[in-house]
Amino acid sequence: MSSSDNQQEKRLEAILNSAVDAIIAIRKDGIIEAANPAATRLFQYNPDEFIGRNVKFLMPGPHRTNHDGYLKSYVETGRRKIIGIGRDVEGLRKDGSVFPMHLSVGEFEVDGEQYFTGIIHDLSERKAAENALQQAQKMDALGQLTGGIAHDFNNLLTVITGNLELLDMHLGDGSHKELLDEALEATDLGARLTHGLLAFARRSSLDPETIDANEVAIGLTDMLQRTLGPTINLSSVLGSDLWSTKVDRAQLESGLVNLAINARDAMPKGGKLVIETRNAVVDADQQDVDLRPKRGEYVQLSVTDTGHGMTPEALQRALEPFFTTKEVGRGTGLGLSMVLGFAQQSGGHLTIYSEMGVGTTVNMYLPRQPEDGQQPALSTTPEVKKTGNGETILVVEDDLKVRKLTISRLERLGYRVHAAIDGEQARKMLDITPGIDLVFTDLVMPGEFSGYDVAQYVQQHYPEIKMLLTSGYAEELTRSDKLQANQLKLLRKPYRLQELAAAVAEAMT
Ligand SMILES: Nc1ncnc2c1ncn2[C@@H]1O[C@H](COP(=O)(O)OP(=O)(O)O)[C@@H](O)[C@H]1O
Numbered sequence: 001m002s003s004s005d006n007q008q009e010k011r012l013e014a015i016l017n018s019a020v021d022a023i024i025a026i027r028k029d030g031i032i033e034a035a036n037p038a039a040t041r042l043f044q045y046n047p048d049e050f051i052g053r054n055v056k057f058l059m060p061g062p063h064r065t066n067h068d069g070y071l072k073s074y075v076e077t078g079r080r081k082i083i084g085i086g087r088d089v090e091g092l093r094k095d096g097s098v099f100p101m102h103l104s105v106g107e108f109e110v111d112g113e114q115y116f117t118g119i120i121h122d123l124s125e126r127k128a129a130e131n132a133l134q135q136a137q138k139m140d141a142l143g144q145l146t147g148g149i150a151h152d153f154n155n156l157l158t159v160i161t162g163n164l165e166l167l168d169m170h171l172g173d174g175s176h177k178e179l180l181d182e183a184l185e186a187t188d189l190g191a192r193l194t195h196g197l198l199a200f201a202r203r204s205s206l207d208p209e210t211i212d213a214n215e216v217a218i219g220l221t222d223m224l225q226r227t228l229g230p231t232i233n234l235s236s237v238l239g240s241d242l243w244s245t246k247v248d249r250a251q252l253e254s255g256l257v258n259l260a261i262n263a264r265d266a267m268p269k270g271g272k273l274v275i276e277t278r279n280a281v282v283d284a285d286q287q288d289v290d291l292r293p294k295r296g297e298y299v300q301l302s303v304t305d306t307g308h309g310m311t312p313e314a315l316q317r318a319l320e321p322f323f324t325t326k327e328v329g330r331g332t333g334l335g336l337s338m339v340l341g342f343a344q345q346s347g348g349h350l351t352i353y354s355e356m357g358v359g360t361t362v363n364m365y366l367p368r369q370p371e372d373g374q375q376p377a378l379s380t381t382p383e384v385k386k387t388g389n390g391e392t393i394l395v396v397e398d399d400l401k402v403r404k405l406t407i408s409r410l411e412r413l414g415y416r417v418h419a420a421i422d423g424e425q426a427r428k429m430l431d432i433t434p435g436i437d438l439v440f441t442d443l444v445m446p447g448e449f450s451g452y453d454v455a456q457y458v459q460q461h462y463p464e465i466k467m468l469l470t471s472g473y474a475e476e477l478t479r480s481d482k483l484q485a486n487q488l489k490l491l492r493k494p495y496r497l498q499e500l501a502a503a504v505a506e507a508m509t
């Protein structure tokens with residue numbers, strides 16, 4: 001080979017190695033001949049697990065079984081389903097998760113042998129962003145619509161109520177008084193409905209004042225205990241040195257009552273309800289997961305129950321006005337949308353964590369009110385020290401985005417990271433992966449094995465491996481006994497990088 005050939009080959013290799021998109025070359029029988037680093041990274045394999053295998057193992061379900069057919073039919077008939085064109089399909093990662101991708105396939109011949117080159121572009125992030133945008137637009141449109149109707153309807157109601165009251169005065173204690181009273185009661189209900197809609201549409205007339213959320217929580221306790229009844233064990237965990245916030249007191253109270261009533265409804269046989277307050281700082285690092293509030297400083301009010309939790313579908317739609325899973329007459333579907341509208345109109349936000357069969361935590365974030373004369377020190381993301389030194393952590397987390405974020409955060413902190421998508425896979429990985437120092441697991445995941453089961457497995461079979469649990473659900477508030485009995489630590493989501501670093505370092509000792 002001449003040196004210029006050599007040069008050219010090096011250059012070609014550099015091009016392949018540096019490509020951001022995955023590139024995979026296969027023979028006409030589907031066997032992988034070559035793949036660039038982006039490809040093995042995307043599918044989470046080592047290069048030696050890639051070459052020489054049939055490309056089918058990168059495809060989920062139906063495509064896998066049809067793939068030989070596609071290739072054969074093309075090779076025989078020249079009919080193109082995908083070759084020379086491109087399309088959106090799905091890929092299967094090593095950890096079993098399926099992701100959307102764009103695949104374009106070209107073909108070439110060397111020495112009479114036919115080959116195909118696939119270029120794969122990961123669409124996960126784009127699809128997720130599209131979905132989030134769609135959901136946001138839907139909520140916006142709903143807000144505009146309901147806000148408009150509620151406004152007009154409110155005016156009609158005002159006229160009706162006013163005239164009924166005048167009539168009431170004219171009639172005195174006459175025989176038709178009962179009819180009038182019923183009509184007035186109905187307008188009252190109507191007014192409450194429009195009030196809820198206006199709150200969702202962020203068109204309430206708010207009357208903000210400086211509020212100590214602890215004081216509000218304490219003030220509501222008696223009334224809530226009476227409303228909730230004796231089967232609900234109500235308690236509160238109030239943050240010390242809690243910041244002030246500036247919001248409408250009546251709306252905040254009615255928001256908390258709404259959340260408490262939802263919690264009660266989720267616990268028909270009774271259970272625990274915990275109201276929690278704390279200072280919360282959201283930094284840039286946290287924003288890409290979930291619908292986090294903008295970065296800044298907040299007073300966080302959370303309501304946690306030990307109820308039945310929400311299905312993923314219910315969770316997805318819970319904030320929409322009129323979405324309810326309750327029977328007619330019991331739920332209007334306006335509770336959460338009102339609280340969301342209130343929080344947003346106040347410059348804050350609302351998030352929900354729910355675990356089926358375990359319980360639900362709803363977090364209200366209300367912006368911190370700076371002390372007199374003091375500018376809010378908008379938290380810059382602090383420098384985080386590397387706490388790791390090559391120790392190995394197995395991350396067990398079912399949510400793709402959270403898993404990716406956790407992996408990259410832990411790597412940034414100096415740890416080596418393996419990942420599993422559920423408890424079952426975690427157990428398998430524990431059995432075959434040497435040198436794991438710590439298992440960092442989500443508490444509730446689909447499948448048979450929860451975070452507790454993983455912890456139990458580790459304690460039984462690998463007692464030298466340390467454990468750290470995480471959950472967005474406030475488990476430590478409702479089941480601290482279970483955590484303590486097993487000497488387990490729990491890191492509450494959402495957490496900042498610093499908090500992760502501290503919790504992992506502590507668990508490692
Ligand atoms: N704490 C909770 N636990 C379980 N599911 C809940 C909880 N809070 C809300 N939900 C679900 O969200 C839905 C919407 O709640 P909401 O807007 O308050 O309306 P409503 O209570 O009238 O149904 C409920 O019907 C229920 O399915």
Ligand SMILES: [Mg+2]
Nearest residue numbers: 258262335336
């Ligand atoms: Mg409700």
